[in-house]
Amino acid sequence: MELAVVLLLLGAFLLFFKLLAVVFKGVFFVFSIPFIVLGSVFAVVLLILFIPLAVVAGVLTVALAPLFVLGSLLPLALMVMGLYLVIKK
Secondary structure, three states, rough: OOHHHHHHHHHHHHHHHHHHHHHHHHHHHHHHHHHHHHHHHHHHHHHHHHHHHHHHHHHHHHHHHHHHHHHHHHHHHHHHHHHHHHOOO
């Protein structure tokens, strides 16, 4: 009989703490809704601001990439030009 009472009390405590956890989880969710909305608004604003910047950066990269590749050949081009000027004299 005592074992049944102890098990019943343990079950009641378990049910009580489960309900308490559900209530706390619900309260935490309700308090976090404004922050979720605010974070979503900031994310959309930043996305709207950064998409044009990303497009401009992509276009500039495509336009200027050949110059960067040819820029590494600049010392060789200067040496060839100097050699040409020396041979020309």
